[in-house]
Amino acid sequence: MAHQPNGTHGAGGHGHSEHKGHGSFKSYLIGFLLSIVLTIIPLVAILNDLVEGNAAMAVLLITAVLQFLVQLLFFMHLREEDKPRYNLMTLIFGLVIVVTIVAGSIWIMTNNTVAH
Amino acid sequence: MEAAHADAGGHSAAGGSHDEHEDHESLKTFGFWIFLITDCILFGTLFATYIVLRGNTNGGPTAEELFQMPGIIASTFILLTSSFTSGLAVLAMNRGSVKGLIGWLIVTALLGASFITLEITEFVHMVQAENATIGTSAFLSAFYTLVGTHGLHVSLGLVWMIGLMIQLSRHGITTVTKRKVNVISLYWHFLDVVWIFVFTIVYMMGVM
Numbered sequence: 001m002a003h004q005p006n007g008t009h010g011a012g013g014h015g016h017s018e019h020k021g022h023g024s025f026k027s028y029l030i031g032f033l034l035s036i037v038l039t040i041i042p043l044v045a046i047l048n049d050l051v052e053g054n055a056a057m058a059v060l061l062i063t064a065v066l067q068f069l070v071q072l073l074f075f076m077h078l079r080e081e082d083k084p085r086y087n088l089m090t091l092i093f094g095l096v097i098v099v100t101i102v103a104g105s106i107w108i109m110t111n112n113t114v115a116h
Numbered sequence: 117m118e119a120a121h122a123d124a125g126g127h128s129a130a131g132g133s134h135d136e137h138e139d140h141e142s143l144k145t146f147g148f149w150i151f152l153i154t155d156c157i158l159f160g161t162l163f164a165t166y167i168v169l170r171g172n173t174n175g176g177p178t179a180e181e182l183f184q185m186p187g188i189i190a191s192t193f194i195l196l197t198s199s200f201t202s203g204l205a206v207l208a209m210n211r212g213s214v215k216g217l218i219g220w221l222i223v224t225a226l227l228g229a230s231f232i233t234l235e236i237t238e239f240v241h242m243v244q245a246e247n248a249t250i251g252t253s254a255f256l257s258a259f260y261t262l263v264g265t266h267g268l269h270v271s272l273g274l275v276w277m278i279g280l281m282i283q284l285s286r287h288g289i290t291t292v293t294k295r296k297v298n299v300i301s302l303y304w305h306f307l308d309v310v311w312i313f314v315f316t317i318v319y320m321m322g323v324m
Contacts, residue, residue: 024207025204025207028200028203028204028207031200031203032196032197032199032200032203035196035199035200036193036196039192039193039196039315042316042320043189043320046320046323046324047185047323056324057321057324060316060320060321060324061316063316064312064313064315064316064317067309067312068309068312068313071199071305071308071309071312072309075199075200075203075305075308076302076305076306082142086146086149087146087149090149090150090153091149091153093153094153094154094156094157095156097157097160098156098157098159098160098163101157101160101161101164102160102163102164102167104164105164105165105167105168106164106167106168109168
């Protein structure tokens with residue numbers, strides 16, 4: 001009698017940990033196909049000169065950011081994280097620093113009269 | 117671990133300690149996530165350096181003259197595939213198949229090794245045929261540092277993966293090895309993310 005509910009609890013707990021963990025074959029396959037497509041798009045567009053200048057830059061950056069999201073969501077399972085979402089918070093903190101360093105460096109060097 | 121837990125089914129104390137143990141494992145995974153973010157900042161600074169220096173070729177060869185896209189495209193698809201196969205290793209582990217897990221880890225390691233081989237071939241070709249060494253220009257210093265740091269990460273990942281395969285063949289799938297496989301798979305996906313930006317910012321923008 002006492003054993004029965006405990007057994008169900010254990011099974012439920014197990015199912016939960018599998019769910020939060022690691023996705024399914026389907027989600028990995030979708031992620032893989034999306035990442036292949038997102039690599040082929042810029043390759044075809046840039047190497048065949050379909051787009052040039054700022055449009056080419058936009059295609060490159062947008063597909064790269066989408067690829068980044070595919071890896072995070074389908075492979076690194078960011079959306080399946082339990083609350084509180086410390087992984088997501090750490091990631092956002094890191095990205096703020098990276099964007100500050102990269103954008104700040106570019107801004108400083110393009111406005112640097114000594115370097116030109 | 118699983119069997120011990122099932123035997124102790126009736127005791128709530130045993131269930132509690134199991135949960136605490138799982139919390140501890142997820143805390144270790146979170147610690148690894150923090151390491152990945154610090155690595156992200158390291159690569160961010162290297163990318164910033166490369167972006168501001170890439171025009172300074174000092175009369176030496178430019179990105180457009182140096183980069184040979186067929187090799188780069190091949191290594192990009194190799195790394196994307198290895199990210200997928202490391203995911204399949206985790207899926208095999210969740211099914212409880214040690215053979216499947218080690219098998220997919222071997223496939224991932226072989227893909228990683230071919231990626232590194234292609235990269236070394238590219239570097240050797242650049243140094244020998246084009247005379248483009250790390251000291252030739254600011255552009256090449258930043259280039260070799262950025263791409264080389266990524267290559268070093270992949271190489272260390274390979275050593276780590278081989279060590280983990282030995283551990284798995286000895287101990288099988290336990291709570292500890294399970295966490296280690298999850299962590300190395302995170303690391304491998306992260307390296308793929310960094311390569312996406314190397315591919316886009318260094319190579320594609322270089323030949324544009």
